Amino acid sequence: MPSLHLPHPPADSRKKARALLIELQDTICAGLESIDGEGKFIEETWERPEGGGGRSRVMKEGKVFEQGGVNFSEVHGEELPPSIIKQRPEAKGHKWFATGTSMVLHPRNPYIPTVHLNYRYFEAGPVWWFGGGADLTPYYPYLSDTRHFHKVLKDACDSINPKFHKVFKPWCDEYFFLKHRNESRGVGGIFFDYQDGSGKLYKGQNPNGAASINSQAIGEHKLSWEELFSLAQACGEAFLPSYLPIIEKRQNKLFTEKERNFQLYRRGRYVEFNLVWDRGTIFGLQTNGRTESILMSLPPLARWEYGFKASLNSRERLLTDLFTKPQDWFTDDSLEEQCRPFSAID
Amino acid sequence: MPSLHLPHPPADSRKKARALLIELQDTICAGLESIDGEGKFIEETWERPEGGGGRSRVMKEGKVFEQGGVNFSEVHGEELPPSIIKQRPEAKGHKWFATGTSMVLHPRNPYIPTVHLNYRYFEAGPVWWFGGGADLTPYYPYLSDTRHFHKVLKDACDSINPKFHKVFKPWCDEYFFLKHRNESRGVGGIFFDYQDGSGKLYKGQNPNGAASINSQAIGEHKLSWEELFSLAQACGEAFLPSYLPIIEKRQNKLFTEKERNFQLYRRGRYVEFNLVWDRGTIFGLQTNGRTESILMSLPPLARWEYGFKASLNSRERLLTDLFTKPQDWFTDDSLEEQCRPFSAID
Numbered sequence: 156m157p158s159l160h161l162p163h164p165p166a167d168s169r170k171k172a173r174a175l176l177i178e179l180q181d182t183i184c185a186g187l188e189s190i191d192g193e194g195k196f197i198e199e200t201w202e203r204p205e206g207g208g209g210r211s212r213v214m215k216e217g218k219v220f221e222q223g224g225v226n227f228s229e230v231h232g233e234e235l236p237p238s239i240i241k242q243r244p245e246a247k248g249h250k251w252f253a254t255g256t257s258m259v260l261h262p263r264n265p266y267i268p269t270v271h272l273n274y275r276y277f278e279a280g281p282v283w284w285f286g287g288g289a290d291l292t293p294y295y296p297y298l299s300d301t302r303h304f305h306k307v308l309k310d311a312c313d314s315i316n317p318k319f320h321k322v323f324k325p326w327c328d329e330y331f332f333l334k335h336r337n338e339s340r341g342v343g344g345i346f347f348d349y350q351d352g353s354g355k356l357y358k359g360q361n362p363n364g365a366a367s368i369n370s371q372a373i374g375e376h377k378l379s380w381e382e383l384f385s386l387a388q389a390c391g392e393a394f395l396p397s398y399l400p401i402i403e404k405r406q407n408k409l410f411t412e413k414e415r416n417f418q419l420y421r422r423g424r425y426v427e428f429n430l431v432w433d434r435g436t437i438f439g440l441q442t443n444g445r446t447e448s449i450l451m452s453l454p455p456l457a458r459w460e461y462g463f464k465a466s467l468n469s470r471e472r473l474l475t476d477l478f479t480k481p482q483d484w485f486t487d488d489s490l491e492e493q494c495r496p497f498s499a500i501d
Numbered sequence: 502m503p504s505l506h507l508p509h510p511p512a513d514s515r516k517k518a519r520a521l522l523i524e525l526q527d528t529i530c531a532g533l534e535s536i537d538g539e540g541k542f543i544e545e546t547w548e549r550p551e552g553g554g555g556r557s558r559v560m561k562e563g564k565v566f567e568q569g570g571v572n573f574s575e576v577h578g579e580e581l582p583p584s585i586i587k588q589r590p591e592a593k594g595h596k597w598f599a600t601g602t603s604m605v606l607h608p609r610n611p612y613i614p615t616v617h618l619n620y621r622y623f624e625a626g627p628v629w630w631f632g633g634g635a636d637l638t639p640y641y642p643y644l645s646d647t648r649h650f651h652k653v654l655k656d657a658c659d660s661i662n663p664k665f666h667k668v669f670k671p672w673c674d675e676y677f678f679l680k681h682r683n684e685s686r687g688v689g690g691i692f693f694d695y696q697d698g699s700g701k702l703y704k705g706q707n708p709n710g711a712a713s714i715n716s717q718a719i720g721e722h723k724l725s726w727e728e729l730f731s732l733a734q735a736c737g738e739a740f741l742p743s744y745l746p747i748i749e750k751r752q753n754k755l756f757t758e759k760e761r762n763f764q765l766y767r768r769g770r771y772v773e774f775n776l777v778w779d780r781g782t783i784f785g786l787q788t789n790g791r792t793e794s795i796l797m798s799l800p801p802l803a804r805w806e807y808g809f810k811a812s813l814n815s816r817e818r819l820l821t822d823l824f825t826k827p828q829d830w831f832t833d834d835s836l837e838e839q840c841r842p843f844s845a846i847d
Contacts, residue, residue: 199808213807224807335786335795423799430776431786440681440777449681453769453805461559461570461797462545 162352164283164380169252171384172276173229176256177210179274179391180227183258184212186395187225190402193218196225201445206231211448215455219267219406223260224451229253235279236442238434242349249280255287256391259452265418266405268293268300268341269425271452272394273435274387285383286348288323289394290331292341292425294418295470296478298494299501300401301342305484308345311393315386316378323347328481333428338479340428345390352378417471419458426457470497508698510629510726515598517730518622519575522602523556525620525737526573529604530558532741533571536748539564542571547791552577557794561801565613565752569606570797575599581625582788584780588695595626601633602737605798611764612751614639614646614687615771617798618740619781620733631729632694634669635740636677638687638771640764641816642824644840645847646747647688651830654691657739661732662724669693674827679774684825686774691736698724763817765804772803816843 165171184196194217202208209228214220231252234240240247255275262269274287291304305324312319327346332339429436429452439449465471477493484490494500511517530542540563548554553576560569577598580586586593601621608615620633637650651670658665673692678685775782775798785795811817823839830836840846 211807215807222805222807335790335792419802426772426803427776427796430773431783437777444681446681447808450773450805451807455806456765456802456804457772458802459568459796459799460801461557461561461568462793 162379173254175388176254177227179256180225184225190399191217191219194220203230219262221261221263222455225258226448227256243282245282246279251279253277261454265294265410265414266408267402270398274391284349284351285387288327288346290327290344294421297499298490302484304397307393307397311389314389342478350383422454422457423459473497508725519600522600523573526571526602530571536745537563537565540566549576565608567607567609568801571604572794573602589628591628592625597625599623607800611640611756611760612754613748616744620737630695630697631733634673634692636673636690640767642820643845644836648830650743653739653743657735660735688824696729768800768803769805819843
């Protein structure tokens with residue numbers, strides 16, 4: 156096994172990561188309560204018999220949010236599961252530590268997208284890494300909302316290292332993909348995993364859960380622990396500015412039962428992704444994780460309909476024809492032309 | 502590899518199995534349309550690019566059935582997937598043939614249980630086998646309904662071989678189990694797989710999808726192809742008499758939003774089982790199966806609610822305290838006592 160030469164984390168790395176992620180939960184919850192105006196997060200703390208615990212916060216039946224959860228956890232154990240050891244063989248035989256904050260929001264209004272965020276930090280013996288990202292899942296999409304969301308995340312990545320975004324954007328498209336539907340979950344965002352400053356920028360994985368994570372040299376410059384910490388911090392802090400303006404713009408838009416039904420139908424896809432393809436969810440469920448916290452991501456109501464097909468030249472069809480396929484949101488000029496007939500630009 | 506000494510299937514085995522299963526689809530659909538009174542099945546035939554095809558029938562918004570599907574398929578291919586080859590190594594390198602009928606019904610009234618049925622027949626080189634079963638998932642359960650369902654299936658099994666039922670009943674409890682909830686999907690029924698007349702009665706499998714299928718000697722008497730065909734036939738024919746009387750008894754029972762909400766919440770469990778644990782579903786989705794047919798099993802509407810707990814001494818609690826745990830439905834006298842306070846006996 157080749158020995159790793161990772162930059163050393165600071166002596167108080169766990170404390171720092173924990174503080175970052177718990178503060179992220181606080182900031183996000185405060186921002187969401189403020190924009191919702193009515194809904195409040197209910198907090199529940201829990202302990203994990205095998206070590207560690209968490210702080211779950213759930214909002215039910217808010218004005219904007221039909222249901223949403225923001226979960227912080229800090230857990231540790233004897234040995235990481237085989238699926239992770241396969242990616243980081245140096246962790247074998249070592250105790251591990253992991254802390255993370257994850258969030259899924261299901262707004263009531265079909266013109267406001269569902270959104271997901273997760274940032275996490277791992278240590279196990281000689282190895283450590285940061286992972287995470289955020290992605291947007293619109294029902295009735297607008298090009299300007301999608302561009303805004305991507306732009307704020309890109310700026311956050313760029314503020315740390317200009318090489319990040321062109322790796323993390325396609326990685327997100329690759330990860331949040333429903334192979335059985337040949338669709339992306341939504342319009343993407345950013346996703347990264349196993350970032351450890353080893354001088355490689357890991358850049359993607361087989362969505363089937365197969366072993367390989369590719370990497371590319373990031374250049375002479377190895378990334379320090381502090382730079383990757385700052386990456387997680389910058390992306391985490393970018394969440395509210397990436398999402399709240401979309402809510403503000405769409406929250407008063409009237410909708411009918413037709414739009415509601417389509418939203419519920421598309422929420423079924425969210426369930427399908429999370430239960431069939433999301434490695435974190437499946438792993439948690441199959442290994443005695445805290446079920447209620449893991450499944451906090453599922454929507455309050457979802458619908459399935461055999462053989463549903465959106466009619467040609469409809470806004471519903473625009474979603475799967477254009478928005479749930481990976482796109483170059485900033486540079487592709489044809490997007491506007493395609494959105495114009497559906498008033499889906501701005 | 503030990504050579505197998507399976508009873509020979511008849512020369513027209515595929516034709517016979519096909520005829521049995523397509524007739525089963527016809528009979529079931531006719532019976533269901535008749536009891537529904539309003540809903541009609543819409544038929545769709547499809548071809549599988551790799552070989553074979555199917556006949557899907559779906560009823561939407563019937564009077565009794567909110568959504569239901571009965572699907573017949575007959576498919577073939579070059580080599581079975583590794584998960585099946587592991588169970589039947591003699592099939593390796595051989596072309597395969599499979600035919601099956603599967604059904605899931607989601608009634609509107611929360612007092613009528615959801616029900617699932619699947620019978621199938623495989624051939625691959627020197628090996629062949631029958632598999633299948635039927636299981637019931639009530640929302641507001643009645644002991645008499647559960648006993649009736651089990652009794653009709655037991656009688657069908659007994660009519661072929663009195664050894665079957667005490668193997669197939671616990672196998673069903675074992676298979677339809679949500680490990681992450683520590684709950685059975687419903688009250689069970691019967692389930693069997695890999696029945697090939699080799700003189701062993703296969704009797705169960707690791708619900709985690711691990712490799713082992715245990716078996717026990719069925720005695721001197723090997724089962725013939727014809728006996729196992731008759732098993733599938735008897736169980737298939739038992740479906741309408743096992744289920745229709747339950748509909749007749751419950752269809753006019755009034756319900757309120759409370760019962761409806763609990764039904765939708767429990768339907769979430771059905772989604773969780775099918776997408777997280779059901780090997781057939783997962784295998785189909787991950788290997789380019791016909792998604793719409795595979796996911797026909799999902800409910801028209803389902804609900805998730807973080808941290809929901811049914812109150813003590815409620816009918817909702819009776820479901821998970823008693824009915825979604827494996828029980829000896831016929832012989833356990835304490836069941837009546839436990840159901841009485843909730844008027845859940847008859």
